[in-house]
Amino acid sequence: MLMKPVTIVTGATGAIGKAIARQMAENGYEVIMICRNAQKAEAARKEIIQTTKNQNVFVEIADLSRLSGIKSLAARMQAPVFSLINNAAATPMSREETADGI
Numbered sequence: 001m002l003m004k005p006v007t008i009v010t011g012a013t014g015a016i017g018k019a020i021a022r023q024m025a026e027n028g029y030e031v032i033m034i035c036r037n038a039q040k041a042e043a044a045r046k047e048i049i050q051t052t053k054n055q056n057v058f059v060e061i062a063d064l065s066r067l068s069g070i071k072s073l074a075a076r077m078q079a080p081v082f083s084l085i086n087n088a089a090a091t092p093m094s095r096e097e098t099a100d101g102i
């Protein structure tokens, strides 16, 4: 298969993020799943590869609530990126602060 450029999906273990990652893989894109939980990420990656037959699905681990996690991830991203889908988010039921005090 002729691969399309790289697409990055954050929160790709979640309901919407995993569906987007699967759809992009189905359409032949190389997909980089940005996830914070390695175990969940690997399970989702395997499931997407199995259902789409696209082997070009990869995981990068990053906690996006931490500036250090974002900076470390950005430094690791070398490939030209075709699309970045900023899907990851959390909706806490009460006020919370991140480790950076945000």
Ligand SMILES: NC(=O)c1ccc[n+]([C@@H]2O[C@H](COP(=O)([O-])OP(=O)(O)OC[C@H]3O[C@@H](n4cnc5c(N)ncnc54)[C@H](OP(=O)(O)O)[C@@H]3O)[C@@H](O)[C@H]2O)c1
Binding pocket: 010, 011, 012, 013, 014, 015, 016, 017, 034, 035, 036, 037, 040, 062, 063, 064, 065, 066, 087, 088, 089, 090, 091
């Ligand atoms: N579902 C809806 O009805 C709805 C409506 C309006 C807007 N949205 C928005 O759509 C997006 C996806 O919603 P969803 O329903 O698919 O949510 P979800 O199932 O809760 O998935 C959220 C994803 O974001 C990841 N995530 C959360 N905090 C993170 C962090 N600090 N670093 C890295 N990853 C992090 C989660 O990782 P873990 O798996 O490790 O938890 C998970 O993969 C969110 O932005 C949400 O606000 C959803």
